[in-house]
Amino acid sequence: xxxxxWLWCARFYKTRAMAAEFCDQGRIRVNGVVTTKAHxxxxxxxxxxxxxxxxxxxxxxxALTERRGPAPDAAMLYTEHEA
Numbered sequence: 001x002x003x004x005x006w007l008w009c010a011r012f013y014k015t016r017a018m019a020a021e022f023c024d025q026g027r028i029r030v031n032g033v034v035t036t037k038a039h040x041x042x043x044x045x046x047x048x049x050x051x052x053x054x055x056x057x058x059x060x061x062x063a064l065t066e067r068r069g070p071a072p073d074a075a076m077l078y079t080e081h082e083a
Contacts, residue, residue: 001064003028003048004038009065011074012052027051047081058082 007019007028020038022028028035029049030042042048046061059078068074 001042002038003030003035003040003042006042006061006064006077007048007050009068009074010059010077011068011071012050012057022050048078 004016004020004023007013007022008016013019013022023038023040024036026034026036027050030040031047032049042061042064044061044063047058048061049056049058051057058081060081061078063077065073065077
């Protein structure tokens, strides 16, 4: 699944365009490697490091989804780790 779409479905960013912009700026790391491509493919088990507000979040992808659902469903797509 595309990185920008997963970030949007998991509700880290309000719009998919905003998620793509953060990817294109090189502000997202996948498994410790900076990525500048919104179309980067993520899979379960990948660790993402991303800025959100004034903090940095480290999350592990647990599942993929094809649609953006309610917040409780989105929270089941990842697990949070200490930064």
